[in-house]
Amino acid sequence: MKKHNPTRRLTLITMLLAMSILMHMLEPSLPIPVPGVKLGLANILGLITLILFDVKSMILLNLMRVVIASLLRGIIFGTGFWLSMGGVFFSTIITLILYKTNKFTPIGLSVASSAFHGLGQIVVLILINQTAMMIYWLPLLWFSSVPTGWITGNISTQVLKRLKA
């Protein structure tokens, strides 16, 4: 799919971006029994973009997703925006590092992405509140990143299988 013409490429990335914004905005309303834990459905689209296209497209998609979703929700440059940005920054970095090793499947990439998304949010919370004890929530986010990352990784694998078929 990387060799498709620029128009098709732009159209596909735009569709992926639209879907990731939709996921980003709808996800908080999904009932998850653990407070503060989310599935990370929007990360599926980032991972698909990375595997189908390239690193640059994934970074752009993730950044634009946070900015546009925050604009639509009216929280741009608010605490929620910086939390999302911190999470996306850390999760994108770790995903790219692990992806470059060529040793991990989308499940491993999703789990790492989910874990580092939580780490990024904790770092932002520590910076905002000037309280290192925000790290108290990190074990919960790391532990929950395994089932959530496994679910999103499996969804990514299935979608990629169908897209490549």
Add this chain to the structure above:
Amino acid sequence: MNRYDKFLIIFILISSVILYGTMEWFVRASTSDKVVAIVTYREKEILRIDMSVDNNYVVQGTLGDVFIEVKDRALRVEKETSPYHLCSIQGWVEFANVPIVCLPNHIVIMIQNSKSQPEGEDSVIQ
């Protein structure tokens, strides 16, 4: 899922359990007999609660009133106006340094050890 994925998952699970154990040990060990809860709104202290007295408090958050309850040396956010009520779902907190973060209301509650001011602290020794 390959062996690298499995190794990564095991690493994350083990590190989260170790970190959780360390944090729990730390908050229990660092909690003294006399503790106060400090309530901040947009990083500014707005209320200091004596945890030894059972009482109810109301503070103004960004989205509305935040109701705080203190009972048996433990504290919780009883109810608040927010989209998902994560703050009140968290439940009772009794140990120092465990934060309650009400993000939409910009309210953070942190239990801290009460420091008594030693007498003559300001005296100059020559």
